[in-house]
Amino acid sequence: MVSWVPGADASLFPVENLPYGVFRTAGDGANGPADGSAGPGGGAVGDARDGSPRIGAAIGDFVVDLGALAAGQRHPAEPLLSAATLNDLLAAGPARWREVRGWLAGLLTDPAAENAVRPHLVARDTVEMLLPFDVADYVDFYSSEHHATNVGRLFRPNSDPLPVNWKHLPIGYHGRSGTVAVSRHPVVRPQGQRKDPSSDTPTFGPSQRLDVEVEVGFVVGVPSERSRPVGVADFADHVFGVCLVNDWSARDLQSWEYVPLGPFLGKSFLTSVSPWIVPLDALRHARVDPPPREPEPLPYLRDAPGDPWGLDIELELAINGTVVSRPPFRSMYWTPAQQLAHLTCNGASLRTGDLFASGTVSGPEPGQRGSLLELSWGGADPVWLADGTSRTFLADGDEATIRAWAPGPGGIRLGLGEVRGRVEPARGH
Known part of the structure; x- marks a missing residue:
């Protein structure tokens, strides 16, 4: 047109x-x-x-x-x-x-x-630009096999990198909808408990390992009835569109608190979203088959025949203007349709304004990792920026920007906009 x-x-x-x-x-x-x-x-x-x-x-x-x-x-x-x-x-x-x-x-x-x-x-x-919708609930998934494997190797070096359930269900956690904010909202360095591996006791203070997570979010429009699951084939009847998500993470707080119940204060301080919601209808030409899944998922998680919801979205992460990663969304193991089906399979209902995110998007190559935790391999291999400085995690004053594109008709590219945030020092406790 x-x-x-x-x-x-x-x-x-x-x-x-x-x-x-x-x-x-x-x-x-x-x-x-x-x-x-x-x-x-x-x-x-x-x-x-x-x-x-x-x-x-x-x-x-x-x-x-x-x-x-x-x-x-x-x-x-x-x-x-x-x-x-x-x-x-x-x-x-x-x-x-x-x-x-x-x-x-x-x-x-x-x-x-x-x-x-x-x-x-x-x-x-x-x-x-303002927050485009009132966020009802927020759920974050963990759907990149490459990211989950990398994190498993870093956090559990003497165990299998993937949890035993990972290839059977889309793992997720409930986040905090009240701290979802639109792009450019200040990223105030969070404080909390963290424990150095060489110490016997934890300390309290500002996070020293503040990180980004490159993610794609899905915005629910049509609610569902409580106790009635939403099937994989019904994804487009409920989901309005797509945005970009940065699920800021304090890795030192996270690693100390996550056993046994998973993420809490290490992530609940802020989740940033892009201001533009791209309708699903605009992404018809971006739909692709997801990667092969082995073992085959249980029936309620199987892709609807002829209706796959893999998406060919190109993502880019820049720190202070230097592009440090280009994660491919098409490599995600679990699709958003499967995530929605699992989210509701126990009878949990959807509400207008629900937001669920893909989890960190990482590809198989080092330059496709969607977090500094992976890019610096836990801080052992610094990421170099164009100004000659290096980062393992974010410093005060750093600005992280996520951008994305998807294919459109006739070979054109459609932008998903950007989500950015600048880190500010921790505030008094």
């Missing part, structure tokens, strides 16, 4: 993408002329209203103010698109998702609609 929006077709946010987010402007006219005259790149800039949160879709270098556009068009989805979060739209279900997406794509590719839409374009580099 060809869009009349300047530069959109050559961007990572063409009309084939159209991710959703929530934004606000300064509310003081600082984003450009309020009369809709030409803005950056020749596009008009919408009226800077009162700076309140608004739902938008990314197209090229712009954001479409969807609430204002729907009101002007008298579109029946206007109440959903005029809300302050995506939750009402998420709950509306696949038929409404497709209808809204088709309506928007039609307007952005129809030259006759340009004059009606142009006043509702806002330059993307002038807005503040």
Whole structure:
């Protein structure tokens, strides 16, 4: 499809993408002329209203103010698109998702609609992006065989690297939804108990082994009934779209606390997500078969015939601007459809705004590892940056950025945006 929006077709946010987010402007006219005259790149800039949160879709270098556009068009989805979060739209279900997406794509590719839409374009580099949905529950999985094997070798060097159950079920843990934050939220170094291997007792203080985890997240739209599992084949009936996740991890806190119940304070201090939610419908050309699984999963976890949910997503991790890793999501052992099926197999219900993440994405090569724990091999092999400094774990002032792309129709690339965060010193206790 060809869009009349300047530069959109050559961007990572063409009309084939159209991710959703929530934004606000300064509310003081600082984003450009309020009369809709030409803005950056020749596009008009919408009226800077009162700076309140608004739902938008990314197209090229712009954001479409969807609430204002729907009101002007008298579109029946206007109440959903005029809300302050995506939750009402998420709950509306696949038929409404497709209808809204088709309506928007039609307007952005129809030259006759340009004059009606142009006043509702806002330059993307002038807005503040907000957390796009109210997070109900947060679950993090552990679905990369390469990551799990690496971590097992580091944490349990004298045991089998994979737990005995790992190839039978998608292992996960319940996180803390209240500490999920949008990209660019400050990463305050956490404090807690940590124990040096050479010491008999633990100490309390700021984490000395602060790490990143490159992950992909999945946002639930349609809830499910309690006690009724959601099958692998029903994944797209409930999941709205995809975002990027950095599950920041304090490895020293984690290694001391994780036996016997798993992650707790080492991860609950912050989880960052990208501001744009890419609809599943935009990722049709990214779907691939998952890797072979041996042994064959139990029936409730088997891939739906002809409907695989492996995804060919390219990820990139940069520290202070230096790309240090490129993890491939297509290598993930457990798919998001299997994760959702396992999450609900005991009768646990889904809620609108649930977020579940893939777990750290790592590939088979050293340059494809999705955490500093793996990249530095537990601190034994520092990672070198372009400025000549090295890291084993994150220092105060460091900025970590995760970006991602997926294939689209006709060989184009679709961007999933980025999630970034800068580390700040620990605060007083």
